[in-house]
């Protein structure tokens with residue numbers, strides 16, 4: 001029987017700390033959340049391999065390093081209001097839920113949203129919404145941080161408009177289905193945004209009114 005607790009600790013040391021994840025809130029959340037609870041049973045033994053794994057609807061649960069890297073890039077201090085686009089399995093939402101005060105997460109595939117509601121039931125601070133996340137969530141805006149776990153052709157204007165001043169949007173951007181750039185956009189004031197390139201990534205497409 002595979003010792004998943006030990007593999008989770010190995011993931012923290014070998015894949016996260018050794019590769020630049022230093023934020024204690026992020027490391028604490030990654031050490032606590034059981035990734036095996038968010039994947040199909042048949043992949044259970046691979047839960048702590050540093051790779052994406054298939055979930056329903058032809059989608060994927062992201063690689064643990066990428067979840068940690070994107071969460072760290074959001075620069076959360078605890079207690080914030082966060083929006084995630086692309087709930088998928090709900091794993092990244094759970095990591096955010098361990099750190100933030102309130103998390104809204106949007107998924108376009110109804111079966112994934114329904115499954116995530118069930119998986120995330122222990123988290124009273126996470127709200128799963130079925131819909132097109134490129135339009136954000138007006139009812140919860142403005143947000144301290146927004147993260148998209150699917151790649152769009154450009155940063156959705158609506159998501160930028162739903163950031164608080166000082167808020168951060170982390171999103172993969174690019175037309176190439178196999179390679180995009182991860183960008184971090186910080187709202188400097190009401191009208192201005194500052195953009196940083198965080199490196200190359202590969203994500204499934206962001207499909208919606210302000211996506212593909």
Ligand code: SAM
Nearest residue numbers: 061086088089091092107108133149206207208
């Ligand atoms: N965060 C997820 C996790 O932890 O399992 C990984 C999600 S997967 C890489 C990206 C997800 O984005 C898919 O489930 C896909 O259906 C969803 N997606 C794509 N476009 C979307 C949109 N416009 N609104 C909401 N979800 C979307």
